[in-house]
Amino acid sequence: MDVGTYVHNVGRQARAAARVIAKADTATKNRALKEMAAAIARSRKELLEANARDLQEARKQQLDSAMIDRLTLTPKVIAAMADGLKQIAALRDPVGEITELRKRPSGIRVGKMRVPIGVVAIIYESRPNVTADAAGLCVKSGNAAILRGGSEGIHSNLAIAACVHAGLRVAGLPESVVQVIETTDRAAVGELITLQDAVDVIVPRGGKSLIARLMRESRIPMIKHLHGVCHTYIDDKADLKKAIRIADNAKTQRLGTCNTMETLLVARGVAARVLPPLARIYLEKGIELRGDGEARRIVPEMKPATEEDWYTEYLGPILSVRVVKDLDEAMDHIATYGSQHTDAIVTEDKARARRFLREVDSSSVMVNASTRFADGYEYGLGAEVGISTDKLHARGPVGIEGLTSLKWVVYGTGQIRK
Amino acid sequence: MDVGTYVHNVGRQARAAARVIAKADTATKNRALKEMAAAIARSRKELLEANARDLQEARKQQLDSAMIDRLTLTPKVIAAMADGLKQIAALRDPVGEITELRKRPSGIRVGKMRVPIGVVAIIYESRPNVTADAAGLCVKSGNAAILRGGSEGIHSNLAIAACVHAGLRVAGLPESVVQVIETTDRAAVGELITLQDAVDVIVPRGGKSLIARLMRESRIPMIKHLHGVCHTYIDDKADLKKAIRIADNAKTQRLGTCNTMETLLVARGVAARVLPPLARIYLEKGIELRGDGEARRIVPEMKPATEEDWYTEYLGPILSVRVVKDLDEAMDHIATYGSQHTDAIVTEDKARARRFLREVDSSSVMVNASTRFADGYEYGLGAEVGISTDKLHARGPVGIEGLTSLKWVVYGTGQIRK
Numbered sequence: 001m002d003v004g005t006y007v008h009n010v011g012r013q014a015r016a017a018a019r020v021i022a023k024a025d026t027a028t029k030n031r032a033l034k035e036m037a038a039a040i041a042r043s044r045k046e047l048l049e050a051n052a053r054d055l056q057e058a059r060k061q062q063l064d065s066a067m068i069d070r071l072t073l074t075p076k077v078i079a080a081m082a083d084g085l086k087q088i089a090a091l092r093d094p095v096g097e098i099t100e101l102r103k104r105p106s107g108i109r110v111g112k113m114r115v116p117i118g119v120v121a122i123i124y125e126s127r128p129n130v131t132a133d134a135a136g137l138c139v140k141s142g143n144a145a146i147l148r149g150g151s152e153g154i155h156s157n158l159a160i161a162a163c164v165h166a167g168l169r170v171a172g173l174p175e176s177v178v179q180v181i182e183t184t185d186r187a188a189v190g191e192l193i194t195l196q197d198a199v200d201v202i203v204p205r206g207g208k209s210l211i212a213r214l215m216r217e218s219r220i221p222m223i224k225h226l227h228g229v230c231h232t233y234i235d236d237k238a239d240l241k242k243a244i245r246i247a248d249n250a251k252t253q254r255l256g257t258c259n260t261m262e263t264l265l266v267a268r269g270v271a272a273r274v275l276p277p278l279a280r281i282y283l284e285k286g287i288e289l290r291g292d293g294e295a296r297r298i299v300p301e302m303k304p305a306t307e308e309d310w311y312t313e314y315l316g317p318i319l320s321v322r323v324v325k326d327l328d329e330a331m332d333h334i335a336t337y338g339s340q341h342t343d344a345i346v347t348e349d350k351a352r353a354r355r356f357l358r359e360v361d362s363s364s365v366m367v368n369a370s371t372r373f374a375d376g377y378e379y380g381l382g383a384e385v386g387i388s389t390d391k392l393h394a395r396g397p398v399g400i401e402g403l404t405s406l407k408w409v410v411y412g413t414g415q416i417r418k
Numbered sequence: 419m420d421v422g423t424y425v426h427n428v429g430r431q432a433r434a435a436a437r438v439i440a441k442a443d444t445a446t447k448n449r450a451l452k453e454m455a456a457a458i459a460r461s462r463k464e465l466l467e468a469n470a471r472d473l474q475e476a477r478k479q480q481l482d483s484a485m486i487d488r489l490t491l492t493p494k495v496i497a498a499m500a501d502g503l504k505q506i507a508a509l510r511d512p513v514g515e516i517t518e519l520r521k522r523p524s525g526i527r528v529g530k531m532r533v534p535i536g537v538v539a540i541i542y543e544s545r546p547n548v549t550a551d552a553a554g555l556c557v558k559s560g561n562a563a564i565l566r567g568g569s570e571g572i573h574s575n576l577a578i579a580a581c582v583h584a585g586l587r588v589a590g591l592p593e594s595v596v597q598v599i600e601t602t603d604r605a606a607v608g609e610l611i612t613l614q615d616a617v618d619v620i621v622p623r624g625g626k627s628l629i630a631r632l633m634r635e636s637r638i639p640m641i642k643h644l645h646g647v648c649h650t651y652i653d654d655k656a657d658l659k660k661a662i663r664i665a666d667n668a669k670t671q672r673l674g675t676c677n678t679m680e681t682l683l684v685a686r687g688v689a690a691r692v693l694p695p696l697a698r699i700y701l702e703k704g705i706e707l708r709g710d711g712e713a714r715r716i717v718p719e720m721k722p723a724t725e726e727d728w729y730t731e732y733l734g735p736i737l738s739v740r741v742v743k744d745l746d747e748a749m750d751h752i753a754t755y756g757s758q759h760t761d762a763i764v765t766e767d768k769a770r771a772r773r774f775l776r777e778v779d780s781s782s783v784m785v786n787a788s789t790r791f792a793d794g795y796e797y798g799l800g801a802e803v804g805i806s807t808d809k810l811h812a813r814g815p816v817g818i819e820g821l822t823s824l825k826w827v828v829y830g831t832g833q834i835r836k
Contacts, residue, residue: 096776118809200810373524391823407781410782
């Protein structure tokens, strides 16, 4: 069978399975999730063996150590996968909820019902635990899932899929509710992103080149973000102790995450007081600082920042620093160079905080907190399938609710339109 | 200036204007709306003159009478435009509302703020009143608008735009909050739908060929529907009087609207009782009936329906009719042939009604009511910018709230991620 036919069949089966999982009750879905967790726990040996095959191949292909690290399953990672599924089982099921029911002058009652989106395709690289996480989130939200992991993790992903299928079977659900693309042929992704009739949304998780390619080529809506150029603005009404703690944490707590601060903006009025102690912390932690002229006059250790720096998501030990006149100049900078991901202000001035929250057009806006909090678990979503910087549908961390949509329900007693 | 440069400049100005209108307060936006209405009311003569130029050209080009009808401004249509803007001014402003604020274990408080989408481009044909409606909805929801009407209405649209600009000016808002594309060059649409940096969402309103073209070519998300193949299913537990009234209204109250029923499904158990009286009503009203074999045995006047009929949105005096075994067969038919727009069940059985509402995957699902109710005004939205059959973001009639999105807001007191 050629790849096009294979992927087309997967899509057709997913569409049929979507109708079944959409109407499954909460108890059935939770049973499937718990049985998946049990299957993963008792298949530790098989999972490690499958993963060993992937790792052997990865080393042969000389994949870089970061990639091999992400690819590696350990007994701890396996236990975390099983735990994650049990946690998803414990989350509230939003499917079927009816809200905002109102009686209209015509006599009909109109409301909104939360329903699954339908078929969700998740395209990811490296981490095999995404297979279990994504399967769990889709099942709980009543969606059928098509999972396409990177070729480097194919044996691990198929072994995890076997556990997922075991869970679905015990709960009386069709295995086709969660399908893993079994071929490593790269053409499969190209086929998947054009299955407009069979796939409702694509969630890409991976490197920028993958996301950028999908943005160019996909004919199906995506829940995604490309860049995470996150800012912290230290206002001249900031509590400087808080400011230093937050700016330190936002950059250095983890360097490679999308919600890590990449540019620090400091109000002129406090720059001379806050930049020297902050620079000391950063330089001690090995962070390279790149500043504008004014910042460099205060901290001569800074290298000069170029125009390109303000646009750059370093995902590493570099921070760009700019001194700005005031809140307006800070917000102008963010509007010009930001990626609408996560931006924070540090200030004790309530009116300025309100303006920042209202006017900065990012998926998460924060007052007096580290940008690192932009995360599904920290926000209380229980789990996240990804982070979106798009304006439509779900923005920011996307959990179970982001995998659902609202349709209109109308209750009549024989009403007709006049 | 070439079209590409012109449209690019429009986009750049819209992006800048979006930041201004996004932060405008409710009173300012309402003032602009009321002043637009006043300008339209006092410009009746200019509007009729501009429209006369369009109509003269349309007759010269021998546009069909339906198109000329939609293009025509009358004193009544002009008064309705002004009224529409006043009604939008009276609607609640959702922008800036914060909901679901919860304290998290880390100490941060997390909630969601309703915010404008940014820049909305509306591409439409013929009806000049869309210019005023769309401008009003975008201003109220805090969005900048780019309006591209059909070339046949260019003089009318520019005259209405002058009134919109007068209203914006009086309220102290930049005219670039609402821009009408001033060229009738068809290449402008092609440019507009690729302005990914400047336009956040496109709302196409017009014929199927326009929508289908935009679906193929747009690189920007759309709020749209292509087909409206709406069904009414008469269950064997239906109140047959209600069923006849609803099925009559759903088809015949207006023939050319997207929420008009195109296919009637009737349960076998009541077909012999409900189809003859219904057929009499339809045939008296000049509706051509196309049935499956079973329906034709009951009503011999029906022509045979082909497979193609079940997929067809007639938008005219034709109805396809099928006898089905039960609710499941009805829902299978809708899943196979429907367009996920609006579907209704007539039944007195609560469990079956619940199943229909839950399992039929359409933007509006109804019990014991005419599909013709799927409309922004009937649902209480005040006005609608369009109807969406997409799964993400807004489904069904889209009003002011559908032109907004939710971003995350985080209130901290110095919290950092551990």
